[in-house]
Amino acid sequence: MSRARQPPLVTGISPNEGISWTKVTIRGENLGTGPTDLIGLTICGHNCLLTAEWMSASKIVCRVGQAKNDKGDIIVTTKSGGKGTSTVSFKLLKPEKIGILDQSAVWVDEMNYYDMRTDRNKGIPPLSLRPANPLGIEIDKGRFPQKDLEALFPGMSADFTSENFSAAWYLIENHSTTSFDQLKTAVVNLKKQANKKNEGSLAYVKGGLSTFFEAQDALSAIHQKLEADGTEKVEGSMTQKLENVLNRASNTADTLFQEVLGRKDKADSTRNALNVLQRFKFLFNLPLNIERNIQKGDYDVVINDYEKAKSLFGKTEVQVFKKYYAEVETRIEALRELLLDKLLETPSTLHDQKRYIRYLSDLHAPGDPAWQCIGAQHQWILQLMHNCKESYVKEQKGKDIFLLNVSLLRGYQYNTWRYKAPQQVMFVEKLTKLVVSQLPNFWKLWISYVNGSLFSETAEKSGQMERSKKNARQRQNDFKKMIQEVMHSLVKLIRGALLPFTLKEGESRQYGGWEMKSELSGQWLTHVIQTVRLSSESLTALEIPNDMLQIIQDLILDLRVRCIIVTLQHTAEDIKRLAEKEDWVVDNEGLTSLPSQFEQCIIHSLQSLKTVLDCKPGEASVSFDLYSTLLFQLLSADVSSPDLFGSIHEDSSLSSEQRLLIALSNCRYLERHTFLNIAEHFEKHGFQGVEKITQASMESLKELDQRLFEMYIEFKADPIVGSLEPGIYAGYFDWKDCLVPAGVRNYLKEALVNIIAVHAEVFTISKDLVPRVMSRVVEAVSEELSRLMQCVSSFSKNGALQARLEICALRDTVAIYLTPESNSSFKQALEALPQLSSGTDKKLLEELLNKFKSSMHLQLTCFQASSSAMMKT
Numbered sequence: 001m002s003r004a005r006q007p008p009l010v011t012g013i014s015p016n017e018g019i020s021w022t023k024v025t026i027r028g029e030n031l032g033t034g035p036t037d038l039i040g041l042t043i044c045g046h047n048c049l050l051t052a053e054w055m056s057a058s059k060i061v062c063r064v065g066q067a068k069n070d071k072g073d074i075i076v077t078t079k080s081g082g083k084g085t086s087t088v089s090f091k092l093l094k095p096e097k098i099g100i101l102d103q104s105a106v107w108v109d110e111m112n113y114y115d116m117r118t119d120r121n122k123g124i125p126p127l128s129l130r131p132a133n134p135l136g137i138e139i140d141k142g143r144f145p146q147k148d149l150e151a152l153f154p155g156m157s158a159d160f161t162s163e164n165f166s167a168a169w170y171l172i173e174n175h176s177t178t179s180f181d182q183l184k185t186a187v188v189n190l191k192k193q194a195n196k197k198n199e200g201s202l203a204y205v206k207g208g209l210s211t212f213f214e215a216q217d218a219l220s221a222i223h224q225k226l227e228a229d230g231t232e233k234v235e236g237s238m239t240q241k242l243e244n245v246l247n248r249a250s251n252t253a254d255t256l257f258q259e260v261l262g263r264k265d266k267a268d269s270t271r272n273a274l275n276v277l278q279r280f281k282f283l284f285n286l287p288l289n290i291e292r293n294i295q296k297g298d299y300d301v302v303i304n305d306y307e308k309a310k311s312l313f314g315k316t317e318v319q320v321f322k323k324y325y326a327e328v329e330t331r332i333e334a335l336r337e338l339l340l341d342k343l344l345e346t347p348s349t350l351h352d353q354k355r356y357i358r359y360l361s362d363l364h365a366p367g368d369p370a371w372q373c374i375g376a377q378h379q380w381i382l383q384l385m386h387n388c389k390e391s392y393v394k395e396q397k398g399k400d401i402f403l404l405n406v407s408l409l410r411g412y413q414y415n416t417w418r419y420k421a422p423q424q425v426m427f428v429e430k431l432t433k434l435v436v437s438q439l440p441n442f443w444k445l446w447i448s449y450v451n452g453s454l455f456s457e458t459a460e461k462s463g464q465m466e467r468s469k470k471n472a473r474q475r476q477n478d479f480k481k482m483i484q485e486v487m488h489s490l491v492k493l494i495r496g497a498l499l500p501f502t503l504k505e506g507e508s509r510q511y512g513g514w515e516m517k518s519e520l521s522g523q524w525l526t527h528v529i530q531t532v533r534l535s536s537e538s539l540t541a542l543e544i545p546n547d548m549l550q551i552i553q554d555l556i557l558d559l560r561v562r563c564i565i566v567t568l569q570h571t572a573e574d575i576k577r578l579a580e581k582e583d584w585v586v587d588n589e590g591l592t593s594l595p596s597q598f599e600q601c602i603i604h605s606l607q608s609l610k611t612v613l614d615c616k617p618g619e620a621s622v623s624f625d626l627y628s629t630l631l632f633q634l635l636s637a638d639v640s641s642p643d644l645f646g647s648i649h650e651d652s653s654l655s656s657e658q659r660l661l662i663a664l665s666n667c668r669y670l671e672r673h674t675f676l677n678i679a680e681h682f683e684k685h686g687f688q689g690v691e692k693i694t695q696a697s698m699e700s701l702k703e704l705d706q707r708l709f710e711m712y713i714e715f716k717a718d719p720i721v722g723s724l725e726p727g728i729y730a731g732y733f734d735w736k737d738c739l740v741p742a743g744v745r746n747y748l749k750e751a752l753v754n755i756i757a758v759h760a761e762v763f764t765i766s767k768d769l770v771p772r773v774m775s776r777v778v779e780a781v782s783e784e785l786s787r788l789m790q791c792v793s794s795f796s797k798n799g800a801l802q803a804r805l806e807i808c809a810l811r812d813t814v815a816i817y818l819t820p821e822s823n824s825s826f827k828q829a830l831e832a833l834p835q836l837s838s839g840t841d842k843k844l845l846e847e848l849l850n851k852f853k854s855s856m857h858l859q860l861t862c863f864q865a866s867s868s869a870m871m872k873t
Contacts, residue, residue, distance in 0.1 A: 008084025
């Protein structure tokens with residue numbers, strides 16, 4: 001976070017004194033970061049901001065105005081630093097000058113008109129010229145301080161049009177280094193100018209002497225004639241003659257001087273007209289100056305001139321002035337239209353928009369240009385967004401046609417042409433970048449409109465700023481709708497590209513149009529989610545209300561859910577394809593590479609979704625039920641389907657039963673190790689609901705394991721069980737009529753050999769599976785033997801002894817694999833037999849059992865080995 005800027009400090013001004021409209025250079029520190037940062041400049045209490053020209057942070061050039069004080073500070077005010085201070089001061093000089101229309105006791109030569117605004121001498125008629133250099137020699141300004149000259153000549157002035165003109169001051173100021181010979185030349189020049197004036201007056205008098213002499217002679221003759229004639233008649237006659245003479249003289253004089261007087265009146269009127277033109281030349285030249293400044297882009301100058309003309313001639317009743325002022329208003333109206341067109345042009349920068357709004361405000365443009373600009377920017381942003389979509393859709397179709405043609409011409413497959421990123425992904429990146437780059441200026445323009453910073457001090461004084469703030473308060477809902485429309489367009493355009501099924505039927509044509517040949521992978525969806533999240537963070541930084549951005553959060557949630565579903569679906573497909581990669585090569589523990597591949601597949605899916613499942617501020621969490629569903633599908637997915645065993649007969653080295661055992665061994669490893677490792681990874685990454693996921697996985701695995709186990713038991717136990725009944729009654733054996741038992745019959749020995757074969761097969765694959773399989777096989781055999789015994793209607797003494805011998809031989813042989821179910825079956829079988837009544841029978845039974853165990857000691861060794869804890873089926 002940057003620190004606040006220091007207030008402006010003025011440390012120097014050059015020159016440090018002068019008359020009004022003197023051009024000065026102000027130097028200092030922290031004088032602003034740019035022209036727009038400078039908001040105030042006063043010299044001796046007068047506002048000089050209109051003439052100020054910001055050069056750098058240490059330099060400003062302006063003109064001194066009609067200040068209230070003769071001497072004062074230079075105060076600079078900026079937006080970034082506030083109101084500053086000054087270590088120097090400026091002295092305003094006020095020379096006493098006599099204008100061409102002012103009354104004076106002395107003759108004042110009319111000096112050249114000096115345009116104080118443009119700092120240029122204007123050409124005027126020769127009659128009003130005064131000599132710029134009265135001495136007629138080269139002027140060499142001296143370096144004497146003005147203060148010293150004022151102290152040396154108090155109350156005097158170096159201006160020779162002033163009543164207090166001091167020749168010594170003038171010479172010191174303008175000819176301090178002039179040589180004596182040049183001064184003598186200057187004296188000669190002054191004398192020549194004086195002689196020319198005297199000669200002009202004398203020649204005028206000489207030219208009229210004859211007229212004066214004739215008038216004098218006529219008057220003398222008349223006087224003499226009156227003295228000679230004393231009578232009244234003569235007097236009357238002479239009086240009449242005198243009147244006639246005087247009338248003729250008057251008529252002659254009028255005739256003689258009529259032309260001269262006419263020329264004089266014409267010259268006076270011309271002179272007065274020239275003086276008026278010269279005095280009000282600013283107004284008469286203003287229309288042309290406005291045109292020139294508009295062409296140059298100097299709108300500030302035009303506005304200043306217009307304000308000046310409006311204050312001077314806005315309410316004039318003089319027809320000439322009204323005519324010219326009307327022409328000025330016409331040009332200003334054209335300027336308003338020009339500035340409004342520039343304001344509504346797109347694209348444009350925020351700086352230009354503020355500048356044109358300020359110009360229109362100073363020109364008192366009708367309506368609300370700032371709001372018009374906001375509306376134009378809103379429509380432009382929407383158009384940019386839709387143009388972006390159209391361009392990418394068109395580009396996608398063009399690439400598809402191109403690739404199809406290439407594949408047809410060159411024989412290439414379509415899928416051999418791949419791009420770095422899908423068109424939809426590039427579109428989302430471009431669209432979000434567009435909105436993030438344009439919306440901040442749009443939002444800042446609205447904020448400036450609300451707080452009134454778009455307007456100048458002129459607008460503030462005229463009350464225009466207050467009216468604008470009032471309009472802004474009334475239009476808050478309208479602007480909110482604009483932002484919402486932009487957000488809705490952004491979200492719907494992204495949905496049209498990635499989630500078209502979430503759009504309504506009428507919105508698909510406006511916001512969709514993409515050719516969805518295949519759905520994006522989870523990797524690209526993750527990339528899109530990151531892009532949208534960054535855009536949301538950028539918009540949140542603008543302090544836009546959260547309710548306006550909620551629609552983006554809803555989009556992110558839908559994208560996250562879709563990414564999870566797609567990733568899980570792809571993971572499920574990958575796991576289904578693992579069966580195709582099974583090579584059935586087992587290690588020492590009876591495992592293949594399938595459990596490890598399954599674990600890696602799950603972990604990879606988990607890692608790829610880590611960023612998607614992590615919740616950013618303001619985002620909703622995603623339910624973990626999806627993972628539970630996934631694991632349920634993965635663990636039961638087609639592992640026991642016919643597809644897994646479709647190639648059993650292609651490899652003669654392994655039977656179906658052996659593959660079932662390998663699958664059972666893998667399931668056992670999944671339960672005891674793989675799922676625990678997966679749960680550990682879940683907890684490591686901070687996921688919640690791990691117990692629920694593990695529980696669902698275990699239940700699914702147990703269901704699968706039980707199905708596989710039942711299939712294997714069916715393959716192995718059914719043949720053994722099925723051979724018992726035919727073996728018992730082989731050779732027409734009858735329990736009612738049989739010989740004294742000589743030993744265990746062959747059917748039972750064959751059943752035990754088959755059980756031993758099962759033991760050997762299981763032991764070869766996985767030692768840990770032996771107790772579980774053997775216990776279940778023993779259960780099946782004991783259950784069948786019990787059923788057969790209970791089905792016998794009656795036993796003879798020898799039959800009962802033979803049956804008890806075979807039941808006890810089987811029970812004692814598989815004793816380590818007995819379960820409560822098998823024990824119950826053997827008990828029921830024995831209870832169905834008559835009890836032994838004599839000690840001889842018992843002794844015989846014991847001897848036959850020992851003989852059986854001794855004769856089949858080698859075969860029964862597998863049943864005597866220590867076993868692990870038996871598993872419950």
